Amino acid sequence: MEKKSQIHSSLKVLLVTDIERAKVFYSDVLGCEVTDWWVIRDDFTGLAIKLLQANDPKDVKPNPPAKGVEHGFDVYCYVEDWQSLDELYLEFKEKGAAIAIEPWVDENNGPWKEFAVKDVDGYCIAFGGTDGY
Template sequence: MTAIKPQKLGHIVLMVRDVKKSCDFYTDILGLKVSDWIDDKMVFLRAGEDHHDLALSQIDGDWNYDAPEAGRRPGLEHFSYLVDSLEEMEKAAAFLQEKGIDIVRGIGKHGPGENCFLVFKDPDGNNVEIYCEMLQIPRDAAHKPEVWERNIESFDRWRFARFINPPPAQVVAQKKGG
């Protein structure tokens, strides 16, 4: 593989001080729709048919499995690019390893959105995600948001079976306990 060839810019995840207040802003002011929640700590929002193009995560060092250091400040947690398939993602993972790129988490499959994911660092330490197989919600669908529990199933339905690097310690502790 020569380079990852994404199809489009996908979604972003922002760390926010007050997830409910931020959710109200993005739904009331921008007209986004809620797709799902994880407890009262994270909300997935959509403008189109992708399950989410914006996710908001409550600032809380105990909550943010993905990036504990990012869980204590507002702002970008990660941005993502769509790739064609899981097979392409697996090839990308090998390419990243060959290039010595720091892989943060994945390959995994989230609960909310059902998307496969692989997250890695750019030269400035930003989290970049490639994803595929995002759940689609037609614009005219009568979709009822689900509230997922904050557990291993919402983080990775494959339970780290395909993770390249060790998973975050907080999630490992949850896996052993539940």
């Protein structure tokens, strides 16, 4: 008997220092739909985050880098193809996003192309994928 799928999406929960400032960033810079409950782009199967106001700014803790890498990732978004990746990069850059990692290609894995931005609390949001394979 074939097992039916039970989970259709998930989202990341991020504590933020200033909920209103974070909502403006995700709306104006990353082009997300922003409500009182979440920020999403390309529906819940795309970028989906729940922002929560931290009790204390010290509670906001972006992930540290893993061993051997320069940046820690807090959210990773897989893209459809490199054209989509390049379009996102240009859109975010034009809107003033802080680019944490410029687009680059890892020829040994895929090849895989990615870039990353940092939000107003220092969370690193990466975008990457293969070229439609």
